[in-house]
Each structure stands twice: as structure tokens, then as C-alpha cells.
Amino acid sequence: MRLTTKGRYAVTAMLDLALHGTERPVSLADISGRQSISLSYLEQLFAKLRRNDLVSSVRGPGGGYRLSRGGHEIFVAQIIDAVNETVDATGCGGSSDCRQGEVCLTHHLWCDLSDQIHSFLSGISLAHLVERREVQSISARQEARSQQPDDTLSVAEV
Amino acid sequence: MRLTTKGRYAVTAMLDLALHGTERPVSLADISGRQSISLSYLEQLFAKLRRNDLVSSVRGPGGGYRLSRGGHEIFVAQIIDAVNETVDATGCGGSSDCRQGEVCLTHHLWCDLSDQIHSFLSGISLAHLVERREVQSISARQEARSQQPDDTLSVAEV
DNA sequence: ATATAATTGACTAAAATAGTCGGTTATTGC
DNA sequence: GCAATAACCGACTATTTTAGTCAATTATAT
Numbered sequence: 001m002r003l004t005t006k007g008r009y010a011v012t013a014m015l016d017l018a019l020h021g022t023e024r025p026v027s028l029a030d031i032s033g034r035q036s037i038s039l040s041y042l043e044q045l046f047a048k049l050r051r052n053d054l055v056s057s058v059r060g061p062g063g064g065y066r067l068s069r070g071g072h073e074i075f076v077a078q079i080i081d082a083v084n085e086t087v088d089a090t091g092c093g094g095s096s097d098c099r100q101g102e103v104c105l106t107h108h109l110w111c112d113l114s115d116q117i118h119s120f121l122s123g124i125s126l127a128h129l130v131e132r133r134e135v136q137s138i139s140a141r142q143e144a145r146s147q148q149p150d151d152t153l154s155v156a157e158v
Numbered sequence: 159m160r161l162t163t164k165g166r167y168a169v170t171a172m173l174d175l176a177l178h179g180t181e182r183p184v185s186l187a188d189i190s191g192r193q194s195i196s197l198s199y200l201e202q203l204f205a206k207l208r209r210n211d212l213v214s215s216v217r218g219p220g221g222g223y224r225l226s227r228g229g230h231e232i233f234v235a236q237i238i239d240a241v242n243e244t245v246d247a248t249g250c251g252g253s254s255d256c257r258q259g260e261v262c263l264t265h266h267l268w269c270d271l272s273d274q275i276h277s278f279l280s281g282i283s284l285a286h287l288v289e290r291r292e293v294q295s296i297s298a299r300q301e302a303r304s305q306q307p308d309d310t311l312s313v314a315e316v
Numbered sequence: 317a318t319a320t321a322a323t324t325g326a327c328t329a330a331a332a333t334a335g336t337c338g339g340t341t342a343t344t345g346c
Numbered sequence: 347g348c349a350a351t352a353a354c355c356g357a358c359t360a361t362t363t364t365a366g367t368c369a370a371t372t373a374t375a376t
Contacts, residue, residue: 060343230352
């Protein structure tokens with residue numbers, strides 16, 4: 001399991017979907033606008049998310065993406081795995097012959113570590129994230145942004 | 159906290175130090191030979207490890223690096239932090255104004271996540287890794303490599 | 317003195333990340 | 347049927363990170 005900004009983009013986008021996709025599908029243009037992620041980059045990410053059956057798409061006007069199942073059945077680990085899609089979690093191929101016939105010194109360490117992080121992130125669902133108060137309030141602000149441009153962001157909110 | 163191959167290299171090298179550096183300092187050339195990491199790349203990594211006070215150096219013949227303290231006082235998290243040295247764990251600066259005055263949707267998630275992974279890796283010391291049977295056997299094989307070139311690596315060993 | 321080995325800095329190659337562009341296909345509403 | 351929408355697709359580019367090279371300098375043990 002690798003942890004980079006790419007996975008964060010994907011989780012952010014999926015969280016946006018979970019928050020705004022309850023009524024109708026959400027277009028990538030909308031997500032792009034709200035989360036400041038480039039549309040074309042989102043296209044790449046969602047191609048992978050769709051291939052991994054995390055989202056389904058609706059074409060044409062009014063179309064977009066929606067979660068392929070309930071937010072409590074989609075986990076952060078799945079999202080990160082989908083966009084990283086590096087099968088090779090250990091860096092040595094998992095084939096146990098990384099060091100020309102030997103197993104590299106930290107082979108087991110990284111397998112363990114990978115497992116631990118993976119199971120940790122497998123316990124966090126989108127629904128779980130949506131429940132967080134902070135996320136809800138931020139989302140509300142983002143929705144209201146067009147009406148009232150607030151420069152009065154208090155520290156308490158953050 | 160970012161998790162890439164760079165951190166794995168660093169941990170591997172430090173583990174090598176913990177295993178072979180009990181008597182005398184270990185030269186980067188030795189580590190390079192045993193772990194198949196390029197000497198110059200090790201130089202870069204150890205410059206950072208030294209700046210972060212995880213190793214101390216001894217110049218001249220018979221010199222090399224040793225752990226700056228006991229293996230039970232050096233943790234995987236510290237090693238990874240040292241070589242990544244991206245203070246910005248959240249990707250949005252932690253300054254809480256990533257989205258032009260707003261906090262990005264997953265800001266808290268990644269702070270949490272980062273904290274969890276960090277505390278997990280902060281619980282694993284080099285000494286802890288050395289105690290692992292697998293690591294010891296692999297290390298033994300690596301040390302003996304020059305005497306008996308073994309092509310008879312059984313699956314059970316792996 | 318000499319060999320060893322850290323230390324430094326500049327430079328390069330390859331890969332991953334992030335993003336652009338120009339199209340095509342399916343669908344909806346008029 | 348037509349136009350607008352928005353997914354879908356592939357090729358292409360820029361930036362950053364990773365990984366590694368090279369050439370020198372400095373300290374030190376013998």
C-alpha cells in the first residue's frame with residue numbers, strides 16, 4: 001500500500017460524491033469546481049474507480065457518477081488501491097526473490113506494515129467520514145459559497 | 159506521512175546497521191553490497207539520517223556509520239520522516255487554508271490517518287525488527303553469502 | 317604518505333504525478 | 347432530428363520525485 005497525494009485526491013472526490021450524490025448523479029465538472037481538482041485528472045481517476053466497481057456512470061445531460069453501493073460499503077482502502085493499482089505492495093514483487101535469490105531484509109516488515117495500514121483503512125467507510133461533523137460543516141460552507149462569500153472564517157471552525 | 163520506496167530503502171539500511179554495527183562502524187559500501195542499494199543513493203539518505211541525528215559517522219579507514227543510540231530507541235516512523243522530510247503531511251500545508259480560505263474536504267481525514275500510521279510506526283523500533291526470526295535468518299544468509307554461494311534456497315526459508 | 321571512507325554538490329535518467337487537448341459516444345430535452 | 351451535455355478515450359506534455367552517477371574535498375587510521 002502506497003500513500004500519496006493521488007489517493008487523497010481520489011478519496012476527496014469520492015467523499016464529494018457521497019455528500020452530493022444522494023439525489024442525482026454528480027458530474028466531474030461539479031467535483032472539479034468544488035474540490036479544485038482538474039477535470040481531466042478526475043477523468044483518469046474515475047476511469048480507475050469505475051473499473052474497480054466503486055462508482056457507476058450515467059451519460060448524457062444530467063448524468064455523472066454515483067457510488068456503486070452505499071457509503072458504508074465503500075472503504076478508503078479500496079479507493080486508494082483502485083487509483084494506485086500497483087499490485088506490487090512490497091516493492092520487491094512479493095515474489096520473494098527480490099535480492100537475486102534472497103528476500104530483502106525488510107520484505108516481511110513491509111508486508112506486515114502494508115497489512116496493518118490496509119486493515120486500518122479498510123475499517124473506514126465513506127459513510128463513516130460523512131458522519132463527521134467537521135466534514136459536514138465544511139461541505140455546507142462549500143455549497144453556500146456561491147451565495148455568501150465568507151471571509152469571516154473563524155479559527156473555531158477549522 | 160508518505161509511504162514510498164524511499165522510506166523502505168532507509169529502513170532497510172538502518173536495519174542493516176542495527177544488525178552489523180554492534181562491533182564497529184559500518185561503511186556505506188558494505189550496506190550497498192549487502193542490500194543492493196547504490197552507494198551514492200545511500201550517501202544521500204545517510205546525509206538526511208545524520209541531520210536528523212539517527213546515525214553518527216566515523217571518518218577514515220575502518221570508519222562508517224553507527225546508530226546514534228540503541229536500536230530500541232530508534233523507530234521506523236523517525237527513519238521515514240527523516241528521508242521524506244516533507245513537513246507537509248496533509249498536502250494542504252496544515253495551514254488550514256488549502257482551498258482558498260477553506261479547509262479541504264479530507265483535511266481532517268488525512269491528519270487523522272497520518273497520525274494513526276505515524277503512531278503505528280512509532281511503536282516499531284529497530285530492536286523490535288531485529289528480534290524477528292525471519293530477519294535474523296535472512297541476515298545470516300546475507301553474511302554467509304561470500305563463503306557459500308547458495309542456490310539451494312528452499313521455499314520454507316522464504 | 318597513503319588508503320579509506322565520509323562529505324558535498326552538481327548533474328542525469330527514469331518513473332510517477334498532474335494536467336492538457338482533441339476528439340468520440342451516449343443520452344436527454346427541445 | 348438537433349443541440350447540448352457529459353462520460354469516455356488516447357495521446358501528449360510538464361513537473362516532481364526517485365534513483366543513480368560523477369568528481370571532487372576532507373578527515374583519519376595505519
